[in-house]
Amino acid sequence: MDCKNLRKTVLDMAYAGATVHIGCAFSIIExxxxxxxxxxxxxxNAPDAAGRDYLVLSKGHGVMAQYACMYxxxxxxxxxxxxxxxxxSDLKGLSDSRIPGLEVTSxxxxxxxxxGVGLALGAQLxxxxxxxxxxxxxxxxxxxxIWEGAMFAAHHxxxxFMVMVDENGLQAMGATDDVIRLGSIKDKFLSFGFDALEVDGHDEAAIDAAIRQLWSDPSRRPKALIARTVKGKGVSFMENNNIWHYTRLDAETYALAVEEVVRGES
Structure with missing residues (x-):
């Protein structure tokens, strides 16, 4: 999957639907x-195949990125x-389990x-x-x-089970450090009994290597991958600009964003 194509599809969807949540979709593309x-x-290649792995998009507002992959x-x-x-349209602005390929309404x-923890327990049993x-x-x-589930996952x-944290430093109403300071997310998950690694969330090779490293650990602990990302990654005027959590594209910003994504300059 080419990340330029995925971002272009997200832009096409957001513009067609006059909808929001572009920045938080872009941060999880890689x-x-x-x-x-x-x-x-x-x-x-069946989204509802028996024996499939489960992908739960708990941050369901980033679902356009998952739709792009499903496309x-x-x-x-x-x-x-x-x-x-x-x-x-069957496709909503949040993850909807009625769509094959989306495991959870989130x-x-x-x-x-x-x-997701419950799905992992069921598969284990x-x-x-x-x-x-x-x-x-x-x-x-x-x-x-989150932390109740983390304790449950470690206990069992x-x-x-692997949680991936999209650490882009922003949330709907501001910077995460201003809303509730998190400190070291890696240390938190380690303290809750997880194996944990940090990675550049836009480096595909590094992400792949980190996932393989976590799964190769023979411990019985659940896994946590903390991905340092940029909200709005791929379009310069969206990057780290929290206004694009709720801003809609118009004809001009759509054209500018598509041009940047296609060139891949950001």
Whole structure:
């Protein structure tokens, strides 16, 4: 999966649907590209295949990035992209489990993480070998259910569960350090009984290597990958600019953003 194409698809969807959450979709593009390309197992390329690995987008407002990957996989057609968020469209602005390929209805932050832990426990009990990945935002770590789920995962030694933290430093209403200071996210997950690594969240080779390193650890601990990212990555006027959490594209900003993404200058 080419990240330029994924970002272009996100822009097309956001413009077609006159909708928001572009910046928080762009920050997870590389994470998703690596997962779908090299790690997630979908027997027969079927999004609802028995025995598939689970990808839970707990930060459900970034779902356009996942839709873009599903389009590349052939699970969504061009018409769905072109009519995103329009009347009658099946594709919503938050993750919706009624869409094959989306495991959880999320958007109520903190919820998806706990569901992912439950999926991992079920796979462990059934001995299926399935892995579960849960992508959360750093602002989402303000939510108590995250840490309840983390304690549960460590207690049950869910070494088939990996949380990926999109650490872009921003959330809906400001910088994470201004809302609730998190300190070292890696140290927090280590203290909760996880194996944990930090990585540049836009370096695909580094992401791939970190995922493989975490899975290769023979411990019974669950895994945490803290990805340092840039909100709005790929478009200069969106990068680290929190206004693009809720700003809609117009014809001018859409054209400028597409030009930057296609050139790949940011």
């Amino acid at each position: 994470l998703l590209a690596v997962l779908y390309r090299d790690h997630l197992r979908y027997p027969g 590349e996989k052939g699970w969504l057609q061009q018409e769905a992209i072109a009519t995103y968020f329009s009347d009658g 958007g109520s932050l903190g919820h998806g993480f706990s569901v 059934n001995g299926t070998g399935q892995k579960t990945y849960a992508i959360v935002g750093d602002g989402e770590l303000n939510e108590g259910p 030694e869910l070494n088939n």
